[in-house]
Amino acid sequence: MIRHTVVFSLRHAAGSVEEGAFLRDARVLAKIPGVEKFEQLRQVSAKNDYAFGFSMEFVDEAAYGRYNDHPDHVAFVKDRWMPEVARFLEIDYVPV
Amino acid sequence: MIRHTVVFSLRHAAGSVEEGAFLRDARVLAKIPGVEKFEQLRQVSAKNDYAFGFSMEFVDEAAYGRYNDHPDHVAFVKDRWMPEVARFLEIDYVPV
Numbered sequence: 001m002i003r004h005t006v007v008f009s010l011r012h013a014a015g016s017v018e019e020g021a022f023l024r025d026a027r028v029l030a031k032i033p034g035v036e037k038f039e040q041l042r043q044v045s046a047k048n049d050y051a052f053g054f055s056m057e058f059v060d061e062a063a064y065g066r067y068n069d070h071p072d073h074v075a076f077v078k079d080r081w082m083p084e085v086a087r088f089l090e091i092d093y094v095p096v
Numbered sequence: 097m098i099r100h101t102v103v104f105s106l107r108h109a110a111g112s113v114e115e116g117a118f119l120r121d122a123r124v125l126a127k128i129p130g131v132e133k134f135e136q137l138r139q140v141s142a143k144n145d146y147a148f149g150f151s152m153e154f155v156d157e158a159a160y161g162r163y164n165d166h167p168d169h170v171a172f173v174k175d176r177w178m179p180e181v182a183r184f185l186e187i188d189y190v191p192v
Contacts, residue, residue, distance in 0.1 A: 002140070007187050023192060041189035044098070053189050091103050091187075093137035093149050096119060 001095065002058045004067075007043055007050040008088035014051070022084050025076075026054065032070045034063035050087070097191065098154045100163075103139055103146040104184035110147070118180050121172075122150065128166045130159035146183070 012018040023040055030038035041053040058064040067073055108114040119136055126134035137149040154160040163169055 003137070004141075040192040041099070042192050043187060044190050045100075045186050045188035047186045050187070052192070053187065055189075089185075090141050090143045091139060091146070091149065092141035093135075093151075094140050096136040096138050096148070 002061060002064050003055060003093040004058065004064060004090070005053060005055045005092065006088050006090045007048070007053045009049070009051045009086045010084055011086045012084065018084070022080060023052070025080060028072055028076060029054070029056070032067050032072055034058055034067050050089070098157060098160050099133075099151060099189040100154065100160060100186070101149060101151045101188065102184050102186045103144070103149045105145070105147045105182045106180055107182045108180065114180070118176060119148070121176060124168055124172060125150070125152070128163050128168055130154055130163050146185070 010019055010022060012022065026040065027038075029035060036057045036059070037055070039053075039055040041055060043050045043053050056067075058067065106115055106118060108118065122136065123134075125131060132153045132155070133151070135149075135151040137151060139146045139149050152163075154163065
């Protein structure tokens with residue numbers, strides 16, 4: 001199991017129509033083959049200033065690679081993530 | 097549901113006896129009342145240089161607060177976390 005997470009903040013104002021549209025449209029990622037346990041999360045710790053997180057799991061590195069290369073992921077990164085996300089940090093986990 | 101996560105690196109060498117002892121002894125946190133789905137994870141993304149993560153869930157903010165204040169948590173932070181952890185970032189999530 002590989003858990004891929006990304007914590008991020010959007011360029012959009014909190015609660016804006018654009019913020020809602022980004023989160024709604026990002027659900028396309030959940031439909032990419034191999035994606036399991038897709039979650040959209042709100043980041044609430046006062047110890048960092050990111051606003052949201054996505055989390056998903058893959059059965060193995062090969063499945064993660066196929067997701068990364070999938071046209072729907074590539075298009076989302078280019079058309080939505082890069083223009084709309086202000087800052088982000090990717091954190092990936094496997095069991096110890 | 098609140099998911100409390102912390103990504104971190106130890107001062108110890110990778111694979112050292114001290115690293116193993118830290119991870120083993122940290123399991124005390126899993127036994128604190130209110131802690132659910134406690135996980136010890138290895139951080140594997142090349143896009144950051146943290147080495148490990150812990151993840152746990154609480155039913156609500158009150159349960160999270162009781163964990164923070166619990167003597168076993170307070171003692172672990174003082175006696176093990178502060179001297180042995182080199183860098184860390186806390187990230188907490190709730191469902192969007």
